[in-house]
Amino acid sequence: MAKVLLIAEHDGENLNANTAKCVACAAGIPGAEIDIAVFAESAGDIAAEAASLESVSRVLSSEDPAYRGALAAVLAPQIVALAGGYDYVLGPSTTFGKDLMPRVAALLGVNQVSDIMSVEGERTFKRPIYAGSAIVTVEAPADVTVVGTVRAASYRPVGAGNSAAVESLAMTADVPDHTRFIASESGASDRPDLQSAARVVAGGRALGSADNFDLIYKLADKLDAGVGASRAAVDAGYVPNEMQVGQTGRIIAPDLYIAIGISGAIQHVTGIKDAGTIVAINKDEEAPIFEIADVGLVGDLFNVVPELIDALD
Protein backbone atom coordinates (compact mmCIF):
# COMPACT_ATOMS: atom_id res chain seq x y z
CA MET A 1 0.00 0.00 0.00
CA ALA A 2 1.18 3.52 -0.79
CA LYS A 3 -0.22 6.23 1.46
CA VAL A 4 -0.64 9.53 -0.33
CA LEU A 5 -1.36 12.89 1.30
CA LEU A 6 -2.65 15.43 -1.19
CA ILE A 7 -2.78 19.10 -0.20
CA ALA A 8 -5.99 20.78 -1.36
CA GLU A 9 -5.88 24.17 -3.02
CA HIS A 10 -8.84 26.48 -2.51
CA ASP A 11 -9.77 30.14 -2.57
CA GLY A 12 -11.26 30.20 0.92
CA GLU A 13 -14.67 29.09 -0.31
CA ASN A 14 -14.33 26.47 -3.02
CA LEU A 15 -11.96 23.66 -3.82
CA ASN A 16 -9.71 24.50 -6.78
CA ALA A 17 -10.55 22.41 -9.85
CA ASN A 18 -6.93 21.27 -10.06
CA THR A 19 -7.37 19.14 -6.97
CA ALA A 20 -9.52 16.60 -8.84
CA LYS A 21 -6.74 16.34 -11.44
CA CYS A 22 -4.11 15.83 -8.74
CA VAL A 23 -6.24 12.98 -7.37
CA ALA A 24 -6.13 11.41 -10.84
CA CYS A 25 -2.33 11.61 -10.75
CA ALA A 26 -2.14 10.17 -7.22
CA ALA A 27 -4.48 7.33 -8.18
CA GLY A 28 -1.86 6.24 -10.72
CA ILE A 29 0.62 5.40 -7.97
CA PRO A 30 0.56 1.60 -7.49
CA GLY A 31 -1.51 0.71 -4.41
CA ALA A 32 -2.39 4.33 -3.67
CA GLU A 33 -4.58 5.17 -0.69
CA ILE A 34 -5.33 8.87 -0.97
CA ASP A 35 -6.08 11.33 1.83
CA ILE A 36 -6.71 15.00 1.13
CA ALA A 37 -5.72 17.66 3.66
CA VAL A 38 -7.68 20.91 3.71
CA PHE A 39 -6.25 23.88 5.62
CA ALA A 40 -8.68 26.80 5.67
CA GLU A 41 -10.17 29.49 7.87
CA SER A 42 -13.50 27.86 7.26
CA ALA A 43 -13.00 24.38 5.86
CA GLY A 44 -16.46 22.76 5.89
CA ASP A 45 -17.61 23.25 2.31
CA ILE A 46 -14.15 22.75 0.87
CA ALA A 47 -13.69 19.49 2.78
CA ALA A 48 -17.11 18.28 1.63
CA GLU A 49 -16.14 18.96 -1.98
CA ALA A 50 -12.86 17.08 -1.48
CA ALA A 51 -14.73 14.15 0.09
CA SER A 52 -16.88 13.85 -3.02
CA LEU A 53 -13.88 13.11 -5.24
CA GLU A 54 -13.58 9.52 -6.39
CA SER A 55 -10.53 7.52 -5.22
CA VAL A 56 -10.26 9.59 -2.02
CA SER A 57 -10.23 7.56 1.24
CA ARG A 58 -10.33 10.32 3.80
CA VAL A 59 -10.34 14.09 4.12
CA LEU A 60 -8.44 15.75 6.95
CA SER A 61 -9.89 19.15 7.66
CA SER A 62 -8.04 21.76 9.70
CA GLU A 63 -9.53 25.15 10.51
CA ASP A 64 -7.70 28.18 11.84
CA PRO A 65 -7.64 31.92 11.08
CA ALA A 66 -3.86 31.59 10.56
CA TYR A 67 -4.53 29.73 7.29
CA ARG A 68 -5.80 32.90 5.63
CA GLY A 69 -3.74 33.67 2.55
CA ALA A 70 -2.31 30.11 2.46
CA LEU A 71 1.16 31.18 3.55
CA ALA A 72 3.79 28.52 2.90
CA ALA A 73 5.62 29.31 6.14
CA VAL A 74 2.40 28.62 8.08
CA LEU A 75 1.19 25.57 6.16
CA ALA A 76 4.45 23.66 5.64
CA PRO A 77 5.04 22.78 9.33
CA GLN A 78 1.41 21.63 9.69
CA ILE A 79 1.82 19.34 6.68
CA VAL A 80 5.12 17.99 7.94
CA ALA A 81 3.48 17.16 11.28
CA LEU A 82 1.17 14.85 9.30
CA ALA A 83 3.71 13.56 6.82
CA GLY A 84 5.12 10.82 9.02
CA GLY A 85 2.19 8.57 8.15
CA TYR A 86 2.58 8.96 4.40
CA ASP A 87 4.82 7.71 1.61
CA TYR A 88 3.89 10.56 -0.75
CA VAL A 89 2.97 14.20 -0.16
CA LEU A 90 1.62 15.88 -3.27
CA GLY A 91 0.29 19.30 -4.19
CA PRO A 92 -0.69 21.06 -7.40
CA SER A 93 1.98 22.68 -9.54
CA THR A 94 0.25 26.05 -9.31
CA THR A 95 1.65 29.16 -7.66
CA PHE A 96 0.11 27.82 -4.42
CA GLY A 97 1.83 24.44 -4.67
CA LYS A 98 5.08 25.77 -6.13
CA ASP A 99 5.41 28.13 -3.18
CA LEU A 100 4.46 25.58 -0.55
CA MET A 101 5.73 22.12 -1.49
CA PRO A 102 9.51 22.85 -1.63
CA ARG A 103 9.15 24.15 1.92
CA VAL A 104 7.60 20.82 2.90
CA ALA A 105 10.36 18.95 1.07
CA ALA A 106 13.12 20.93 2.77
CA LEU A 107 11.63 20.28 6.21
CA LEU A 108 11.60 16.58 5.36
CA GLY A 109 15.17 16.76 4.04
CA VAL A 110 14.28 15.62 0.53
CA ASN A 111 14.20 17.01 -2.98
CA GLN A 112 10.91 17.52 -4.75
CA VAL A 113 9.68 16.00 -7.99
CA SER A 114 8.31 19.13 -9.69
CA ASP A 115 5.57 19.11 -12.34
CA ILE A 116 4.73 15.40 -12.45
CA MET A 117 3.11 14.70 -15.83
CA SER A 118 2.93 10.93 -15.52
CA VAL A 119 3.49 8.23 -12.93
CA GLU A 120 5.65 5.49 -14.42
CA GLY A 121 6.15 3.34 -11.34
CA GLU A 122 6.30 3.50 -7.56
CA ARG A 123 9.00 6.13 -7.58
CA THR A 124 9.38 6.89 -11.26
CA PHE A 125 7.81 9.91 -12.87
CA LYS A 126 7.97 11.94 -16.05
CA ARG A 127 8.33 15.71 -15.94
CA PRO A 128 9.02 18.48 -18.46
CA ILE A 129 12.23 20.52 -18.43
CA TYR A 130 13.49 23.41 -20.57
CA ALA A 131 9.97 24.80 -20.94
CA GLY A 132 8.77 21.43 -22.20
CA SER A 133 11.48 21.06 -24.86
CA ALA A 134 12.47 17.80 -23.21
CA ILE A 135 10.77 15.26 -20.99
CA VAL A 136 12.86 13.58 -18.32
CA THR A 137 12.05 10.35 -16.52
CA VAL A 138 13.18 10.70 -12.93
CA GLU A 139 13.43 8.32 -10.02
CA ALA A 140 13.02 9.38 -6.42
CA PRO A 141 15.32 7.63 -3.95
CA ALA A 142 14.05 4.67 -1.95
CA ASP A 143 13.08 4.94 1.71
CA VAL A 144 12.30 8.66 1.76
CA THR A 145 8.98 10.45 1.49
CA VAL A 146 8.25 11.45 -2.11
CA VAL A 147 7.27 15.12 -2.23
CA GLY A 148 5.92 16.27 -5.55
CA THR A 149 3.87 18.79 -7.46
CA VAL A 150 1.43 17.68 -10.13
CA ARG A 151 1.17 19.26 -13.56
CA ALA A 152 -2.63 19.30 -13.52
CA ALA A 153 -2.98 19.91 -17.28
CA SER A 154 -1.64 16.41 -17.88
CA TYR A 155 -4.63 14.82 -16.13
CA ARG A 156 -8.40 14.57 -16.49
CA PRO A 157 -10.27 15.26 -13.24
CA VAL A 158 -11.69 12.32 -11.29
CA GLY A 159 -15.45 12.20 -10.85
CA ALA A 160 -17.35 13.52 -7.86
CA GLY A 161 -19.58 10.63 -6.79
CA ASN A 162 -17.72 9.72 -3.61
CA SER A 163 -18.49 10.40 0.03
CA ALA A 164 -15.23 9.87 1.86
CA ALA A 165 -15.00 10.35 5.62
CA VAL A 166 -14.08 13.84 6.82
CA GLU A 167 -12.03 14.03 10.01
CA SER A 168 -11.16 17.25 11.73
CA LEU A 169 -7.55 17.87 12.45
CA ALA A 170 -6.13 20.02 15.22
CA MET A 171 -3.41 22.52 14.39
CA THR A 172 -0.27 20.93 15.78
CA ALA A 173 2.78 22.93 14.68
CA ASP A 174 3.65 26.46 15.76
CA VAL A 175 2.65 29.37 13.55
CA PRO A 176 5.58 31.65 12.68
CA ASP A 177 5.00 35.40 12.99
CA HIS A 178 7.69 36.46 10.49
CA THR A 179 5.32 36.23 7.52
CA ARG A 180 2.01 38.10 7.36
CA PHE A 181 -0.72 37.97 4.75
CA ILE A 182 -1.89 41.47 3.82
CA ALA A 183 -4.26 41.27 0.85
CA SER A 184 -5.29 39.57 -2.36
CA GLU A 185 -5.83 41.73 -5.40
CA SER A 186 -7.58 39.46 -7.81
CA GLY A 187 -9.34 40.69 -10.88
CA ALA A 188 -12.87 39.38 -10.40
CA SER A 189 -14.29 38.26 -13.71
CA ASP A 190 -17.63 36.88 -14.83
CA ARG A 191 -15.90 34.93 -17.58
CA PRO A 192 -15.07 31.23 -17.23
CA ASP A 193 -11.94 30.60 -15.19
CA LEU A 194 -8.90 30.40 -17.44
CA GLN A 195 -7.57 27.31 -15.68
CA SER A 196 -10.68 25.18 -16.03
CA ALA A 197 -12.50 26.69 -19.03
CA ALA A 198 -13.38 24.27 -21.83
CA ARG A 199 -12.61 27.01 -24.36
CA VAL A 200 -9.95 29.70 -24.15
CA VAL A 201 -9.31 32.65 -26.44
CA ALA A 202 -5.88 34.26 -26.03
CA GLY A 203 -4.28 37.38 -27.45
CA GLY A 204 -0.68 38.40 -28.04
CA ARG A 205 1.43 41.44 -28.68
CA ALA A 206 -0.11 41.93 -32.11
CA LEU A 207 -3.24 43.30 -30.45
CA GLY A 208 -1.22 46.45 -29.99
CA SER A 209 -3.10 47.98 -27.06
CA ALA A 210 -5.28 47.28 -24.06
CA ASP A 211 -8.23 48.80 -25.93
CA ASN A 212 -7.76 46.49 -28.88
CA PHE A 213 -7.81 43.53 -26.49
CA ASP A 214 -11.59 44.12 -26.37
CA LEU A 215 -11.71 42.10 -29.59
CA ILE A 216 -10.44 39.09 -27.67
CA TYR A 217 -13.03 39.59 -24.92
CA LYS A 218 -15.82 39.92 -27.47
CA LEU A 219 -14.86 36.70 -29.21
CA ALA A 220 -14.46 34.95 -25.85
CA ASP A 221 -17.94 36.05 -24.78
CA LYS A 222 -19.40 34.67 -28.02
CA LEU A 223 -17.80 31.31 -27.27
CA ASP A 224 -18.34 31.39 -23.49
CA ALA A 225 -14.57 31.09 -23.26
CA GLY A 226 -11.93 32.05 -20.73
CA VAL A 227 -9.38 34.66 -21.76
CA GLY A 228 -5.62 34.21 -21.81
CA ALA A 229 -2.62 36.13 -23.08
CA SER A 230 0.99 35.70 -24.08
CA ARG A 231 3.76 37.05 -21.90
CA ALA A 232 4.35 39.83 -24.43
CA ALA A 233 0.77 41.04 -24.05
CA VAL A 234 1.04 41.02 -20.26
CA ASP A 235 4.45 42.74 -20.29
CA ALA A 236 3.03 45.40 -22.60
CA GLY A 237 0.33 46.06 -20.02
CA TYR A 238 -2.63 45.06 -22.20
CA VAL A 239 -3.93 42.62 -19.56
CA PRO A 240 -3.11 41.64 -15.95
CA ASN A 241 -0.58 38.94 -15.04
CA GLU A 242 -3.12 36.31 -14.06
CA MET A 243 -4.01 35.91 -17.73
CA GLN A 244 -0.52 34.82 -18.79
CA VAL A 245 -0.32 31.36 -20.32
CA GLY A 246 2.98 29.52 -20.58
CA GLN A 247 6.11 28.34 -18.78
CA THR A 248 5.86 31.07 -16.17
CA GLY A 249 2.11 31.54 -16.25
CA ARG A 250 -0.81 29.14 -16.41
CA ILE A 251 -0.46 25.67 -17.88
CA ILE A 252 -3.88 24.89 -19.34
CA ALA A 253 -5.61 22.14 -21.32
CA PRO A 254 -8.92 23.42 -22.71
CA ASP A 255 -10.83 21.53 -25.41
CA LEU A 256 -10.37 24.52 -27.70
CA TYR A 257 -7.60 27.12 -27.61
CA ILE A 258 -7.65 30.03 -30.04
CA ALA A 259 -4.33 31.90 -30.23
CA ILE A 260 -4.72 35.32 -31.82
CA GLY A 261 -1.69 37.38 -32.76
CA ILE A 262 0.54 35.07 -30.72
CA SER A 263 3.78 34.02 -32.44
CA GLY A 264 4.11 30.81 -30.41
CA ALA A 265 7.43 30.94 -28.57
CA ILE A 266 8.29 27.65 -26.87
CA GLN A 267 7.67 29.32 -23.50
CA HIS A 268 4.06 29.96 -24.54
CA VAL A 269 3.49 26.66 -26.33
CA THR A 270 4.43 24.67 -23.23
CA GLY A 271 1.37 26.15 -21.53
CA ILE A 272 -1.12 24.94 -24.15
CA LYS A 273 0.21 21.78 -25.73
CA ASP A 274 -2.28 19.57 -23.93
CA ALA A 275 -5.20 21.50 -25.41
CA GLY A 276 -7.65 19.44 -27.47
CA THR A 277 -7.68 21.66 -30.54
CA ILE A 278 -5.38 24.63 -31.11
CA VAL A 279 -6.45 27.33 -33.54
CA ALA A 280 -3.95 29.98 -34.63
CA ILE A 281 -4.78 33.29 -36.26
CA ASN A 282 -1.67 35.23 -37.26
CA LYS A 283 -0.66 37.37 -40.19
CA ASP A 284 2.87 35.91 -40.26
CA GLU A 285 2.63 32.56 -42.01
CA GLU A 286 6.11 31.68 -40.67
CA ALA A 287 5.01 32.09 -37.03
CA PRO A 288 5.95 28.99 -35.00
CA ILE A 289 2.40 28.78 -33.59
CA PHE A 290 1.36 27.25 -36.94
CA GLU A 291 3.70 24.29 -36.28
CA ILE A 292 1.48 23.13 -33.42
CA ALA A 293 -1.89 24.47 -34.53
CA ASP A 294 -4.59 22.03 -35.63
CA VAL A 295 -6.29 24.76 -37.61
CA GLY A 296 -4.40 27.81 -38.87
CA LEU A 297 -5.64 30.95 -40.54
CA VAL A 298 -3.12 33.38 -41.99
CA GLY A 299 -4.57 36.85 -41.88
CA ASP A 300 -4.78 40.20 -40.13
CA LEU A 301 -6.50 39.67 -36.80
CA PHE A 302 -8.21 43.05 -37.07
CA ASN A 303 -10.09 41.75 -40.11
CA VAL A 304 -10.40 38.10 -39.16
CA VAL A 305 -11.62 38.40 -35.59
CA PRO A 306 -14.55 40.78 -36.23
CA GLU A 307 -15.57 38.55 -39.14
CA LEU A 308 -15.38 35.50 -36.88
CA ILE A 309 -17.49 37.22 -34.23
CA ASP A 310 -20.12 37.99 -36.89
CA ALA A 311 -19.98 34.43 -38.19
CA LEU A 312 -20.76 33.10 -34.71
CA ASP A 313 -23.97 35.16 -34.43
Add this chain to the structure above:
Amino acid sequence: MEKILVGLKRVVDYNVRVRVKGDGSGVETEGVKMSINPFDEIALEEALRIKERGEANEIVVVSIGSGEAQQQLRTGLAMGADRAILVETAEEPDPLSAARALLEIVNRENAELVLLGKQAIDNDNAQTGQMLATLWGRPQATFASKLEFSGESVRVTREVDAGLDVIEVDLPAVITADLRLNEPRYVKLPDIMKAKKKPLDTIPWADLELPDSPAISAVSFEPPAARERGIIVEDVAGLVGALKDKGLL
Protein backbone atom coordinates in the same frame (compact mmCIF):
# COMPACT_ATOMS: atom_id res chain seq x y z
CA MET B 1 20.74 46.75 5.23
CA GLU B 2 24.37 45.85 4.96
CA LYS B 3 24.40 43.06 2.44
CA ILE B 4 22.24 41.42 -0.23
CA LEU B 5 23.18 38.05 -1.68
CA VAL B 6 22.03 37.27 -5.22
CA GLY B 7 22.16 33.83 -6.81
CA LEU B 8 23.14 33.59 -10.49
CA LYS B 9 22.76 30.29 -12.28
CA ARG B 10 24.48 29.61 -15.59
CA VAL B 11 21.87 28.13 -17.94
CA VAL B 12 21.28 27.51 -21.63
CA ASP B 13 20.23 30.84 -23.11
CA TYR B 14 16.52 31.63 -23.27
CA ASN B 15 16.55 31.77 -27.09
CA VAL B 16 18.23 28.42 -27.71
CA ARG B 17 16.00 25.66 -29.03
CA VAL B 18 16.96 22.84 -26.72
CA ARG B 19 17.17 19.35 -28.23
CA VAL B 20 17.39 15.95 -26.61
CA LYS B 21 20.53 13.97 -27.49
CA GLY B 22 19.99 11.07 -29.86
CA ASP B 23 20.81 8.47 -27.20
CA GLY B 24 18.39 9.96 -24.63
CA SER B 25 21.20 10.58 -22.14
CA GLY B 26 20.50 14.29 -21.75
CA VAL B 27 19.96 17.48 -23.70
CA GLU B 28 22.45 18.93 -26.16
CA THR B 29 24.47 21.64 -24.39
CA GLU B 30 27.67 21.33 -26.40
CA GLY B 31 28.47 24.62 -28.11
CA VAL B 32 25.18 26.32 -27.20
CA LYS B 33 25.01 29.85 -25.85
CA MET B 34 24.97 30.07 -22.05
CA SER B 35 23.62 32.98 -20.02
CA ILE B 36 22.56 34.07 -16.58
CA ASN B 37 19.18 32.53 -15.78
CA PRO B 38 16.83 35.39 -16.78
CA PHE B 39 14.96 35.37 -13.47
CA ASP B 40 18.28 35.63 -11.61
CA GLU B 41 19.19 38.61 -13.75
CA ILE B 42 15.95 40.27 -12.61
CA ALA B 43 16.85 39.43 -9.00
CA LEU B 44 20.23 41.09 -9.43
CA GLU B 45 18.71 44.16 -11.08
CA GLU B 46 16.40 44.55 -8.08
CA ALA B 47 19.30 44.26 -5.65
CA LEU B 48 21.20 46.93 -7.58
CA ARG B 49 18.19 49.27 -7.46
CA ILE B 50 17.85 48.72 -3.71
CA LYS B 51 21.51 49.65 -3.30
CA GLU B 52 21.17 52.66 -5.60
CA ARG B 53 18.30 53.92 -3.44
CA GLY B 54 20.69 53.79 -0.48
CA GLU B 55 18.87 50.89 1.18
CA ALA B 56 21.77 48.42 0.96
CA ASN B 57 25.55 48.73 1.04
CA GLU B 58 26.90 45.69 -0.73
CA ILE B 59 25.70 43.25 -3.38
CA VAL B 60 27.38 39.84 -3.52
CA VAL B 61 26.61 37.50 -6.42
CA VAL B 62 26.97 33.75 -5.94
CA SER B 63 26.97 30.94 -8.46
CA ILE B 64 27.22 27.21 -7.97
CA GLY B 65 28.71 25.35 -10.88
CA SER B 66 31.75 24.73 -13.02
CA GLY B 67 34.57 27.22 -13.55
CA GLU B 68 32.72 28.42 -16.63
CA ALA B 69 30.11 30.04 -14.38
CA GLN B 70 32.75 32.74 -13.78
CA GLN B 71 31.51 34.25 -17.06
CA GLN B 72 28.05 34.78 -15.61
CA LEU B 73 29.49 36.12 -12.35
CA ARG B 74 31.62 38.60 -14.36
CA THR B 75 28.46 39.71 -16.15
CA GLY B 76 26.85 40.19 -12.74
CA LEU B 77 29.81 42.27 -11.61
CA ALA B 78 29.58 44.31 -14.80
CA MET B 79 25.91 44.96 -14.07
CA GLY B 80 27.02 46.45 -10.76
CA ALA B 81 27.50 43.76 -8.12
CA ASP B 82 30.41 44.43 -5.76
CA ARG B 83 31.79 40.95 -5.25
CA ALA B 84 31.36 37.44 -6.57
CA ILE B 85 31.64 33.97 -5.11
CA LEU B 86 31.79 30.78 -7.14
CA VAL B 87 31.05 27.55 -5.33
CA GLU B 88 32.86 25.29 -7.75
CA THR B 89 31.57 21.84 -8.56
CA ALA B 90 31.75 19.77 -11.73
CA GLU B 91 28.37 18.20 -11.08
CA GLU B 92 25.18 20.18 -10.91
CA PRO B 93 23.84 19.91 -7.36
CA ASP B 94 20.22 18.96 -6.65
CA PRO B 95 18.01 21.81 -5.35
CA LEU B 96 18.30 20.77 -1.69
CA SER B 97 22.09 20.66 -1.91
CA ALA B 98 22.13 23.99 -3.72
CA ALA B 99 20.01 25.46 -0.92
CA ARG B 100 22.38 24.03 1.70
CA ALA B 101 25.37 25.50 -0.11
CA LEU B 102 23.68 28.90 -0.39
CA LEU B 103 22.82 28.80 3.31
CA GLU B 104 26.47 28.22 4.13
CA ILE B 105 27.41 31.29 2.07
CA VAL B 106 24.56 33.32 3.61
CA ASN B 107 25.89 32.50 7.07
CA ARG B 108 29.50 33.24 6.19
CA GLU B 109 28.51 36.54 4.62
CA ASN B 110 25.86 37.45 7.18
CA ALA B 111 23.46 38.48 4.42
CA GLU B 112 20.13 40.02 5.42
CA LEU B 113 18.37 39.51 2.14
CA VAL B 114 18.74 36.82 -0.51
CA LEU B 115 17.33 37.51 -3.96
CA LEU B 116 17.00 34.63 -6.40
CA GLY B 117 15.09 33.95 -9.60
CA LYS B 118 11.78 32.18 -9.08
CA GLN B 119 13.02 29.26 -11.14
CA ALA B 120 15.89 28.31 -13.39
CA ILE B 121 14.80 27.88 -16.99
CA ASP B 122 16.80 24.69 -17.50
CA ASN B 123 15.35 22.21 -15.02
CA ASP B 124 12.30 24.36 -14.19
CA ASN B 125 12.32 22.98 -10.64
CA ALA B 126 11.46 26.20 -8.75
CA GLN B 127 12.64 24.80 -5.42
CA THR B 128 15.93 26.32 -4.31
CA GLY B 129 14.69 29.66 -2.94
CA GLN B 130 11.93 28.11 -0.86
CA MET B 131 14.31 25.44 0.42
CA LEU B 132 16.92 28.01 1.39
CA ALA B 133 14.32 30.01 3.32
CA THR B 134 13.17 26.86 5.10
CA LEU B 135 16.64 25.64 6.08
CA TRP B 136 17.47 29.17 7.22
CA GLY B 137 14.29 29.26 9.32
CA ARG B 138 13.32 32.52 7.62
CA PRO B 139 10.39 33.80 5.55
CA GLN B 140 10.07 33.46 1.80
CA ALA B 141 8.30 35.66 -0.69
CA THR B 142 8.16 33.88 -4.02
CA PHE B 143 7.18 35.23 -7.49
CA ALA B 144 7.77 38.84 -6.42
CA SER B 145 6.67 41.65 -8.73
CA LYS B 146 7.11 44.57 -6.31
CA LEU B 147 9.12 45.19 -3.13
CA GLU B 148 8.60 47.98 -0.58
CA PHE B 149 11.01 48.15 2.34
CA SER B 150 10.10 49.66 5.68
CA GLY B 151 12.45 49.17 8.60
CA GLU B 152 13.00 45.50 9.31
CA SER B 153 10.33 44.19 6.99
CA VAL B 154 9.46 44.10 3.29
CA ARG B 155 6.04 44.28 1.72
CA VAL B 156 6.06 42.00 -1.31
CA THR B 157 3.53 41.88 -4.11
CA ARG B 158 3.48 38.36 -5.52
CA GLU B 159 2.23 37.19 -8.92
CA VAL B 160 -0.13 34.30 -8.21
CA ASP B 161 -2.56 32.39 -10.42
CA ALA B 162 -5.54 34.40 -9.20
CA GLY B 163 -3.86 37.78 -9.62
CA LEU B 164 -1.69 39.45 -7.01
CA ASP B 165 -1.11 38.66 -3.34
CA VAL B 166 0.51 41.07 -0.93
CA ILE B 167 2.45 39.71 2.03
CA GLU B 168 4.82 41.22 4.55
CA VAL B 169 7.96 39.40 5.64
CA ASP B 170 10.51 40.25 8.32
CA LEU B 171 14.18 40.42 7.38
CA PRO B 172 16.28 38.38 6.94
CA ALA B 173 14.30 36.77 4.16
CA VAL B 174 14.51 35.06 0.79
CA ILE B 175 12.70 36.70 -2.12
CA THR B 176 12.36 35.10 -5.55
CA ALA B 177 11.90 37.33 -8.58
CA ASP B 178 9.15 37.04 -11.18
CA LEU B 179 9.24 38.49 -14.68
CA ARG B 180 7.69 41.86 -14.00
CA LEU B 181 9.72 42.88 -10.96
CA ASN B 182 11.87 45.04 -13.24
CA GLU B 183 13.65 45.13 -16.57
CA PRO B 184 17.35 44.39 -16.17
CA ARG B 185 19.84 46.96 -17.42
CA TYR B 186 22.21 46.39 -20.32
CA VAL B 187 25.86 46.04 -19.51
CA LYS B 188 28.11 48.74 -20.96
CA LEU B 189 31.63 48.10 -22.21
CA PRO B 190 33.43 50.24 -19.58
CA ASP B 191 31.56 48.30 -16.89
CA ILE B 192 32.84 45.02 -18.34
CA MET B 193 36.40 46.37 -18.07
CA LYS B 194 35.78 47.53 -14.50
CA ALA B 195 34.26 44.19 -13.57
CA LYS B 196 37.54 42.42 -14.35
CA LYS B 197 39.09 44.11 -11.32
CA LYS B 198 36.30 43.24 -8.91
CA PRO B 199 36.93 40.35 -6.49
CA LEU B 200 35.76 36.86 -7.50
CA ASP B 201 36.47 34.18 -4.91
CA THR B 202 36.23 30.48 -5.62
CA ILE B 203 35.22 28.00 -2.92
CA PRO B 204 35.52 24.31 -3.78
CA TRP B 205 32.23 22.46 -3.13
CA ALA B 206 33.96 19.98 -0.81
CA ASP B 207 35.09 22.81 1.48
CA LEU B 208 31.45 23.45 2.45
CA GLU B 209 31.31 19.95 4.00
CA LEU B 210 27.64 19.52 3.20
CA PRO B 211 25.75 16.31 3.97
CA ASP B 212 24.72 14.06 1.09
CA SER B 213 21.15 14.61 0.03
CA PRO B 214 18.74 12.10 -1.47
CA ALA B 215 18.97 13.29 -5.06
CA ILE B 216 16.29 12.53 -7.60
CA SER B 217 18.04 10.79 -10.48
CA ALA B 218 17.39 11.33 -14.16
CA VAL B 219 16.82 7.97 -15.84
CA SER B 220 16.30 9.06 -19.45
CA PHE B 221 15.39 12.01 -21.64
CA GLU B 222 13.04 12.17 -24.60
CA PRO B 223 11.62 14.85 -26.88
CA PRO B 224 8.05 15.89 -26.10
CA ALA B 225 5.25 14.17 -27.99
CA ALA B 226 4.77 16.12 -31.21
CA ARG B 227 1.34 17.38 -32.15
CA GLU B 228 0.23 16.29 -35.57
CA ARG B 229 0.57 19.02 -38.13
CA GLY B 230 -2.83 20.60 -38.72
CA ILE B 231 -4.56 22.25 -41.64
CA ILE B 232 -4.45 25.81 -42.95
CA VAL B 233 -7.83 27.29 -43.81
CA GLU B 234 -8.25 30.11 -46.29
CA ASP B 235 -10.84 32.25 -44.54
CA VAL B 236 -13.23 32.62 -41.61
CA ALA B 237 -15.82 30.38 -43.29
CA GLY B 238 -13.17 27.67 -43.55
CA LEU B 239 -12.27 28.12 -39.87
CA VAL B 240 -15.88 27.91 -38.72
CA GLY B 241 -16.37 24.83 -40.92
CA ALA B 242 -13.27 23.12 -39.48
CA LEU B 243 -14.43 23.77 -35.92
CA LYS B 244 -17.90 22.46 -36.72
CA ASP B 245 -16.34 19.32 -38.23
CA LYS B 246 -14.51 18.75 -34.96
CA GLY B 247 -17.73 19.22 -33.00
CA LEU B 248 -16.37 22.32 -31.28
CA LEU B 249 -19.07 24.72 -32.45
